[in-house]
Amino acid sequence: MINKQLIKTSIINVIKRRARSLLTILSVLIGVNSIFVLISFGQGLVGYVDDLSQEMGNDKLIVQSKGFGIGTSIENNVMFRDKDVNFLEDSFGVDEAVGLYFQAAPIEIEEKRKYVFIAGSNIKENKKIIEEIYNLELFTGSDLDGSEKDDAVLGYNYLLDDDTFPNPLEVRDKVLINGVEVKVKGFYEAVGNPADDYNVYMTKEGFEDIFNPKSYQMILVRSSEGFDPSKLAEKLTEGLREDRGQSRGNEDFHIQTFEQAIASFSTILVTINVVLILIAFISLIVAGVNIANTMYASVLERTKDIGVMKAIGARNSNILLMFALESGLLSLIGGIFAVILGTIISIFAGTLVESAGFGFLQPALPIGLYAGCLFFSLFIGIVSGIMPAYRASKMKPVDALRYE
Known part of the structure; x- marks a missing residue:
């Protein structure tokens, strides 16, 4: 169970070093915001294609x-x-x-x-x-x-x-x-x-x-009515091939169902979206490195504090948890601001492209997108801060108290 005092201490430490904390939060904000906006428009476009497919029917x-x-x-x-x-x-x-x-x-x-x-x-x-x-x-x-x-x-x-x-x-x-x-x-x-x-x-x-x-x-x-379009496509391909005097495998045409055509297009959209998200993910890697640097610097600055805490009975797990909470908190705050900014950007951009005539290109903002981005922010923060936290937890009280 997480000690309330550890949470309080983590929050105080984040606030105390506000300049460094703000820069770290900003790096997380940029990365998560990019991913949020790209996913929202990607999901919106996939949803538009799915709706279009249903409207046109599968026959x-x-x-x-x-x-x-x-x-x-x-x-x-x-x-x-x-x-x-x-x-x-x-x-x-x-x-x-x-x-x-x-x-x-x-x-x-x-x-x-x-x-x-x-x-x-x-x-x-x-x-x-x-x-x-x-x-x-x-x-x-x-x-x-x-x-x-x-x-x-x-x-x-x-x-x-x-x-x-x-x-x-x-x-x-x-x-x-x-x-x-x-x-x-x-x-x-x-x-x-x-x-x-x-x-x-x-x-x-x-x-x-x-x-x-x-x-x-x-x-x-x-x-x-009552005919399977996929099976019909196969029969029509065979019949038209014969009618055009062509051999199997050498047809100059192909027949596919509208569902298959939409599925192919959706696959292309998903692939493009994944590539864009991977590009945006690079900024999150940079944010993770920034969090790690921030936490390493924090460990060095507070070496004597760590020694005092251990001298009065703090366990390794308490120290580890305190620094992990700090890194997670920094990243989570960045994630919260990222989804807020991402929502504003997505809605504004959606209005802008709609006024330009691209009414089909609208963002989707499901609850799962918010939850996923916030969880991912927290996860990145904890993972990035785990090594500095582990180093802090392994310090010997005597060495920490003597540190200059």
């Missing part, structure tokens, strides 16, 4: 080039044509299939130009799956119904004034897409990503008239 499959993914160009050598879409749509276990076009192109508004992504698809017949995969919800105006191929629905950011387009657009305004006039039919709700909120969505026919594409970049498939 979708994605057919794309083997080289298509994060960090790759939307241009690829794999040709997905209407023949492939029809084959997949007619396959057993498939409810619907739709080909998707993507193209980076300039949009011109009042002689102002910006390069954005243009998406084209058969949205009239496959409206639900397209809106689910893009996470779209109509904000104002009307959806694409295929009645006019030169219609387009724009992302939310066109309703705002910015450096490129100072005047917000309205329904029925006209814009130039790749030099071709297109009528604005409506606007979608904000997705939370500036790039996506500048997207332009067109009908399949309208996109083909402007860009004359050779093939789809991707095919979306919805599995029929």
